[in-house]
Amino acid sequence: MVNVGRIDLRSDTVTRPTPEMRRVIAEAEVGDDMFGEDPTINRLEQRVAEMLGKEAAVYACSGIQSNQMALRAHCSSGDEILLDGSSHIFYYEQGAPAALHGVTCRLIDGEGGIFRADQLEGMIHGHDQHESITKVVCVENTTNRGGGRPWPLQAFCEVADWAHARHLAVHVDGARLFNACQAAGYSPREFCEFADTVSICFSKGLGCPMGSMLVGSRPMMARARRARKLFGGGIRQGGMMAASALYALEHNVERLKDDHAHARWLAEKIARIPQLSIDLKAVATNIVIIEIAQEWGTADRFVELLQREGVLVLAFGRQKIRLCTHLDIPGDCLPRVVEAFQTVAASSYD
Structure with a gap:
């Protein structure tokens, strides 16, 4: 469902509900x-909790909301969390954490957003009255700024074991968890077994108009539900959006492998273009990070010229851009994307 005249690769959030999804939205039973x-x-919360192997779930409006519901449930003012410096919770x-809960962030320098358990050694605070109290280790799967x-x-098991042995909670920002499962070969339940709370998002690769879910123990979800209300996230007849998520879980999870294949195909073609480079080892899901040679110019300029060619992507820093494949991008439009990159890279900065 590509808009006429342009191919939108800015994010997998730009997808539009299919006619079939619109039908189930219109026919949803609500209260x-x-x-x-x-x-x-209620059906969606029960299904996702069972799918991820947790006791309970709370439907939320967005991934940010569900992440912050989790932190509110885990932390008190003056506490701190450990997370990668490129993570969505810190970066976007x-x-x-500070504005809503009075919680500080201590940053870990992982590789592509993935850190090791031994990197956490010596990072726990709270033994001295001058220190904030470390409460949670946060993991993002897949890693957005890490290239998916x-x-x-x-x-992850090693990080979670390290945290739990020190009485820390583990929260997973799993906005693209199903992408990770498709690429890495584990099930959502296998991965989430080692987490205390997990947030997943329906409005990215699964193609829903909105919605996220937080799962965990019943006591934690009771606290998270109160936080949702505090944040203005009280939902009334939200069953229409929940119906889109149920549809997506049934029809749009397995097809994520197509998005991954499209991203890989684009990465391999674009990596051959002079002035552009891609770490192909990092391309595992639907995100591709492309670095532009400094002698060509800046990412902002490259994005501007691509748009003139009918291809939309995001600047990801001064010299990097990100493209993201999704269910609204059919395979037959990919050669046009490569042609646009070739045209822009061959042009001069001026």
């Missing part, structure tokens, strides 16, 4: 969720 009476939301959520890398299961 007041604040009274626990929306049957479609407007300082919400999935966490290896063993690496």
Whole structure:
């Protein structure tokens, strides 16, 4: 469902509901969720909790909201969390840990957003009255700024074991968890077994108009539900959006491998273009990070010229751009994307 005249690779959030998804949205059974009476939301929460192997779930409006619901449930003002310096919670959520909860972030320098358990040694605070109290280790799967890398299961197990042995909670920002599962070969339940709370997003690779989910224990989800209300996320007849998520879980998970194949194909073709470079080892899911040679010019300029060619991508720093494949990008339009990159790279900066 590509807009006429352009190919939008800025994000997998730009997808539009298919006619079939629109039909289930229109026909959804609804009620007041604040009274626990929306049957479609209730079904979705139960299904996702079971799928991820947790006791309970809370439907949220967005991934940021569900991440912050988790931190509110885990932390008190003055606490701190450990997370990678490129992670979405730190980089793209407007300082919400501090703004909403009075929680500080201690940053880990991982590789492509993935860090090792031994990198956490010596990072726990709280033994001295001058220090904040470390409460949570946060993991992002897949890593957005890391180029869509999935966490290896063993690496995550080691981090989670390290955290739990020190009485720290583990939260997973799994906005693209299903992409990670498709690429790495584990199930959502296998990965989430080692996490205390997990957030997943329906409006990225799964193609829903909105919605996210937080899962965990019943006591934690009771606290998270209160946080959702505090953040203005009380939902009334939200079953229509929940219906889109149920449809996506049924129809749009397995097809993520097509997005991954499209991203790989584009990466291999674009990597051959002079002035552009790609770490092909990092291309595992639907995100491709492309570095532009400094002698050509800046990412902002490259993005501007690509747009003139009918291809939309995002600048990801001064010399990098990101493209993201998704269900609205059919395979037959990919050669046109490569042609646009070739045209722009061959042009002069001026």
